[in-house]
Amino acid sequence: MPILSVMGTKGGVGKSTVAMGISAWLSKLQKEMVLLVDGDTHVRTVELKMCPGADVTLAQVLEGKHSLADAIYSCALKAGGKPLFPRLAILPAGGRFLPPGSRDIVGFVEHTVGRFERMLSTLRKRFAYIIVDTPASVGFEHLILTAIADALLFVVNPDLDSILSSKVTAEGLKQLLGIQAVGVVVNRAPRGSSVEEWTLQAGEIAPVIGVVEDDELVEDAFRRDLPVVALYPEAPSSLALRKIAEEILKMKIEPTRLLPKLELARGS
Numbered sequence: 414m415p416i417l418s419v420m421g422t423k424g425g426v427g428k429s430t431v432a433m434g435i436s437a438w439l440s441k442l443q444k445e446m447v448l449l450v451d452g453d454t455h456v457r458t459v460e461l462k463m464c465p466g467a468d469v470t471l472a473q474v475l476e477g478k479h480s481l482a483d484a485i486y487s488c489a490l491k492a493g494g495k496p497l498f499p500r501l502a503i504l505p506a507g508g509r510f511l512p513p514g515s516r517d518i519v520g521f522v523e524h525t526v527g528r529f530e531r532m533l534s535t536l537r538k539r540f541a542y543i544i545v546d547t548p549a550s551v552g553f554e555h556l557i558l559t560a561i562a563d564a565l566l567f568v569v570n571p572d573l574d575s576i577l578s579s580k581v582t583a584e585g586l587k588q589l590l591g592i593q594a595v596g597v598v599v600n601r602a603p604r605g606s607s608v609e610e611w612t613l614q615a616g617e618i619a620p621v622i623g624v625v626e627d628d629e630l631v632e633d634a635f636r637r638d639l640p641v642v643a644l645y646p647e648a649p650s651s652l653a654l655r656k657i658a659e660e661i662l663k664m665k666i667e668p669t670r671l672l673p674k675l676e677l678a679r680g681s
């Protein structure tokens with residue numbers, strides 16, 4: 414049901430690692446299907462690692478070339494020939510939502526919001542959780558994929574740059590689209606040293622729901638084009654991601670509609 418966007422203002426803070434990790438664990442910790450949307454149209458980490466070779470994307474569905482069902486893939490990760498996450502599906506956003514050469518953003522929104530709302534209501538019925546991995550870059554597609562969220566989860570590193578920039582983004586999105594930050598993950602915490610100072614700072618964005626340590630197994634899995642939760646499910650980082658998924662399961666996130674959020678953006 415709820416749509417949760419994983420955000421972080423800076424590049425490379427671990428948004429995709431957290432999005433893949435919590436989606437995989439959410440699909441294991443409860444009985445219903447989970448959808449992970451690869452909302453990064455530039456750096457397609459989720460697509461590359463979880464459903465390589467996907468050829469139909471949300472962008473093509475919006476062009477009217479395919480149905481939504483064609484763009485939803487089973488997570489391709491396997492162990493011993495069996496799916497590793499049988500209740501996890503992936504939806505790649507693909508490339509541009511606007512037709513080539515078009516800059517008619519207002520026209521696109523006016524003509525497409527109804528279809529988007531219908532697609533989202535179909536997806537909400539089919540999936541218990543919809544997690545959206547978002548990019549650090551800014552584009553029209555990314556704004557739409559942020560606007561569909563009911564709530565935001567921020568990923569920060571233990572440095573003031575990422576925390577302060579996320580704080581500004583969280584405040585801006587609350588004001589612009591009325592979407593609330595419901596949690597923060599402090600990722601790449603130095604092993605063995607206190608993160609109290611950083612969790613205090615990050616807590617100003619939203620409650621800190623987890624700390625993931627800097628874990629070389631994350632890098633190792635990444636280089637092999639796999640999420641850490643698939644290759645090293647018992648690694649400290651994987652277990653921290655599991656705890657974050659457990660925190661998300663406890664949250665009450667109310668579903669929202671897209672149109673009022675876009676209207677708020679137009680008025681502000």
Ligand SMILES: Nc1ncnc2c1ncn2[C@@H]1O[C@H](COP(=O)(O)OP(=O)(O)OP(=O)(O)O)[C@@H](O)[C@H]1O
Nearest residue numbers: 424425426427428429430549626627628631632635
């Ligand atoms: N906890 C961690 N410990 C060690 N390395 C990590 C950790 N989290 C992420 N990384 C590494 O940092 C790099 C960036 O991670 P990731 O792609 O998840 O970040 P991102 O915020 O999605 O990046 P982008 O802004 O490019 O989308 C990867 O090489 C990944 O392996």
Ligand SMILES: [Mg+2]
Nearest residue numbers: 428429453458
């Ligand atoms: Mg990413």
